[in-house]
Amino acid sequence: MVLDLNVSIREKDSVPIIDLEGEIDVYTYPKLSDALKLVFEQYPVTKNIIINLSQVRYIDSTGLGVIANGANQISRLSEGNINIINATPQIRKIFDVSGLISANFNLFDNEEIALSNLNNNNS
């Protein structure tokens, strides 16, 4: 088991997607933070960012803090949203306990559903 976080960024349907693999905690969160910073630089007017948690085994309040900061930032920049996809039931529970689900923060079951919803909202 690797106590680390791997990050990659791609784009689909003009939406930047951050794919994460590993664990998000006080040690690894800077990688997610840097990825969000890069996405904001490369997509300054995007109204949506997708964060894919399908390969994330662990997240705690540190990781949620980075995601919440990202949600605040995209809201300020473009009235946009952070969209989480593929969260395991345990990770969904953590989001629920944190009370972080808000107007700028969506949870979708998978990428297809997320992109479909985002495209419908934009049309």
Added chain:
Amino acid sequence: MTEPIKVELTVPSISDYVGVARLTASGVANRMKFTHEDIEDIKIAVSEACTNAVQYAYGDNIGKVNLTFSIYDTYLEIQVRDQGLGFNIETKKDPNAASDPEKIGLGLGIVFMKSLMDTVDYQSSEGNGTVVTMTKKVPVARASL
């Protein structure tokens, strides 16, 4: 009450080793036949307590974070201790937390610990470190054996 089996770990107060504490918690909980969900809850609670120590206990210095896992027949007790700056428990305010914008985590650590563990006790005073003591009962099936 019989004496518990104890597993003890000391890690430096740097972020690199919070994951090590989590792995130990996972291993101990696994031996106690906790469910997968319980183990994940325990990992988060331990990680939150250690993260608080890493971020707030020693300022810019590196100190020790001591963990004790006490294995009882019907529950697990986890204690996370530091000998750092502490905070005024009466006002429930960490003297370091509000002043450093680099600290991350939304202050949700205690919320998670209280939501995911059965009991959480926080002892701290300024200049005298902090002790967090948490417990979680083993699954009923095991307790009834």
